[in-house]
Structure formats: structure tokens, C-alpha cells
Amino acid sequence: MRHVDDGALHAWLDGEMEVYPADEARWIREHLATCSACAERLEDARALREEAVAILSGDDVELENLPSLEELRAQARGSGAGHEPVVGGGGDAGPVRGSRGRRRSRQLAWAASIVLAAGAGWMANALLPPGGPSGLQYLPPPGLDAPAQRQPAEFRSVAFPDGEEEDGEASGAGASALEEGGEGVEPSAPSTSTENAELPTVGPSPDRARSVTPPEQEVVGLASEAALATEAEKLAAPVADTGVTLPAALVSELSDVVEARRSAPTEPEVEPAPEMERIVAQADVVAAVPEGVIPGLPVLSVEAVPAPGEGWWVRQRMESGVEVDVFLLPSSTPPSELPAPADGVNQWVERRGDGWRVLRGRLPVEVLQALAEGR
């Protein structure tokens, strides 16, 4: 005997029977009126629904100090086109409410510090002979004179001026550590040792991690901080956002460069430009990985969708070696406009944000669905 499924029971309780065809809705009503088993299940579903609502409603956010509609309208009139946040941004965007500006500044500083640290490590390994002569050399950014009294640059977190300082809060690593519930980082004198030039470490040693540049040395080479932070975020975001594994070729190439430099018996040539250019070009490929790829799977290629040309076509590889094509399409390009999948290739289509995501591969549909849902 056919019974009402759980989904229909919840739709019934939510007053959403109109999502079913009229015949089906009528059958459900009649069945619930006559089937004691389903009536009992309906009561269980009702209890479950009420419990879930109670769980969710037990944590109600304070709704005081919400902006009025007039304030929102004023901000909409005052803000320009584009998708930059209109709050916390100052300028003509009307009264600043909230703290997103400060937050963003701090996030950029973090992104910049990571890329600087990683970049310093790579550069140190690539450019200096094994062991190093006497520590890393300080390389001033363009436009700044080499500081005579500064400590040699080292592989550490670089503290940036932070918007939080004006509020009397700590900045840099200490502030973020506190934010994350971690222990505060006590300022201490910077280390000058060079044992940190080891791959694959991308970050400071534990001791070094706890050191912060003293206040008088915080602004080190920040002539183009804003530009640097922007670039840093661009570079750091794709990998961190998606959990995408760096292409093996890039990792391998970086390792080769470093190893070649290390094993060089004499002073390395100070002309790394071609290698660096290639590395930067590879990094650009990584940076081009769009959002929506399957986390954890290596990206083999990123291309524009062949036809009609709008959206991304990302090819990824599973551990088993099976390749999965991920098409990320804007809402203006429905999946039906993609070329039909080849024989034996299944696909999973889903709405995603303002567009579509289509997964294709020689895999069962259930596997594609699981990949799409991150399972």
C-alpha cells in the first residue's frame, strides 16, 4: 500500500501543498484522513518540526539599531555602481555603520603578510647559497632607501598598520590570534637567525611565530601597501577559498628552482627573471581558478566555456584518475546551451548563486551529486 512520504508530511505541515499537482495533493489529503499509520507519522513530523523551530528560534539575534529604510535609501543613492560593499566604506556612501572597513583592512593585511612570508621564503631559498652568508638581506621596496639601522629582514609575519589600532586594540598577528580565541602574541625582539630557509615550511618556526616586529619597526617597506595587499589577496584567495590542490607542476617547478640554487657551489646568479616570470605566470593560472570548483581535487585546466563562451570550464581529476569537468555558467547561459555530453558521460546540474554549475564525468550521477554537495 502506498503511503505519504516524509517530504509531503512536512509540506502538509508547512501549508505548502500547492507545490504538488492537484491530483497528488488531493490523494495526500484523503490518505492522511484514512490511514492511521500515516496519521501517526504526521504527528511525529509535527513534533520534529516544532522541535527544529524551537532549536532555531532559541538563538535570536538582537534586532535593535537596525538601519531604517530611509538610511538604506540614502546609501543606495550615495553609492556608485559595482559590487563594492557600501557599508564601512566611507566616501559618499552615507553614514558608515558597522566595521566592515576595518575588518577588510585587517583581512588584506593578513593576506599580504602570508604572501610576503611565503614569497620571502621562496626568494631566500632561490637566491641565497646554502646556509646563507649572514642572514637574509633586506631588500627595500622601490622608492625607499635601504634602512641603515634595521635588523636584517627575516622570515616572519610582517605587521601592517591596522585600522583597529585607532580603537586601542592590538593589531596584526596578536589581534587576529585573540580574535580566534588564541593566546595573545607578546611583542619581542626579532630574531636574526636564518635557519628558517627550509622547504616546505611556509611560515615561521614556532618561536618565530610568536615574535612580532616592535612598534618602531612595524612599517617595513610599505610604500605600496594597498597595492600589495590587493595583489596578495588575489593570489591567496583562490587556493585558500576553494581548497584546491596546487598543480603538481607548479610545486615541482618551485622545488626544482630552489634545489638548483641550493646545490650551486658558487654565488647564485642574480638574474632569476625568466624563472620568476614563469613562476608568476603559473601563479596567475592558479589565481584564475574560479569559485565553484570541487574542493580538494587538483585542477588540470581552466578555460572559457567553448560555446557559447560565457563562463568557466574547469577540468579536475579525482584520486582514481577520473576527470571531472566543472562548468560554471552565468544565469544568462543555461546548461542547455552547453554542447551535449559525450556517450557514457553523465552530468549533474544545479543552480548556484546567480548562475549554474554543471558537473560532467564518466561517473554515476550519484557520485557527481556527492561531489557537487561536497560529500
Next chain:
Amino acid sequence: MSIDWSELYRTTFPELVRFLHRKVWDPDQARDLAQEAFVRALRDPPERPRAWLFRVAANLARDEARTALRRKRHLTLLVTEAHVTREVAPTPSEEMDRARHRERLRTALASLSERDREVLLLKEAGLSYTEIAEETGLAAGAVGTTLARARRRLKDAYEAGHEEENDAARG
């Protein structure tokens, strides 16, 4: 189509803040993101503003979560001896209960699949099955099934968190 902004604001904005709060767990941030979504709608009115607002809000929250995750990863690199010794200031017992509930809810929601969580929160925010289907790409007839599963999993995960707390309290 003419939009009654006053009505939309009255019926949607508070729900938008609640919806976002359960994603970012920061009242100020939730308010900021809701504000940002609403201002975008005012600037370029969408066809179906209510569903659109929640879709944009979900995307904004996702971006924020990614940024937060990135910062967390950076901390993992930079602060390798992060002893978590957060001090909890004495608070009234009601506040403590609320904090415990929030943490349990947060953990329970995090244990759900992204789709289940989204459907659950959109329903809680007052969207209809049709609007939820439009937002998530599910068939309208499948929303009930997803919702039934999400509610069950939320309850189970929440109760499991409660039991773990009790076990820990008993030693």
C-alpha cells in the same frame, strides 16, 4: 513590477539579519551584510526581490566565511602554539545558557550538508517552498523531503551536542 519597499523592508529585513546571523555568527556582521544586500536591491531593483535578497545575502555570507577560513588557515601557519585559553567572564546564568545553546546550534548547523542547511534557514526565514526552490535549484516538490531530512539531522546533532556536554560535565 513596482516594489513596495516599506513592506519589503518591514517583512524581510529582520529575517535577513536573522538568516545571516546563523551563517556568520556575528550580529554586527549580519546587520552589515543585510544592509549591503538591501542597498544593492534598492540600487538595482530585482524582479523578485525577496528571494533575490536571500540569494545575495547567502553569497555575501559565503564570501565572509571564506575570508574567515582563510584567516584561520593563516593563523594555523603563523601561530603554531595557539593555546586556547579564552577566559570567560562571569555572566548571569541566562547568558551562559544562551551561549551554550548558540554553540550547540552552531555545531549542529555546521554538521548539516550545505544544501540541507540552506533550505532549513531559508524556510526559517519565511520563504515559501517555491521561493526556496528558486533559490536553491531544487524542484519545489523536493523541498519538503530536504526539509524533513534537515530538521531530523538538526535535532539529532543538537541533542548529541547536549549529551556530550552532559558527559563532559559528569567527567
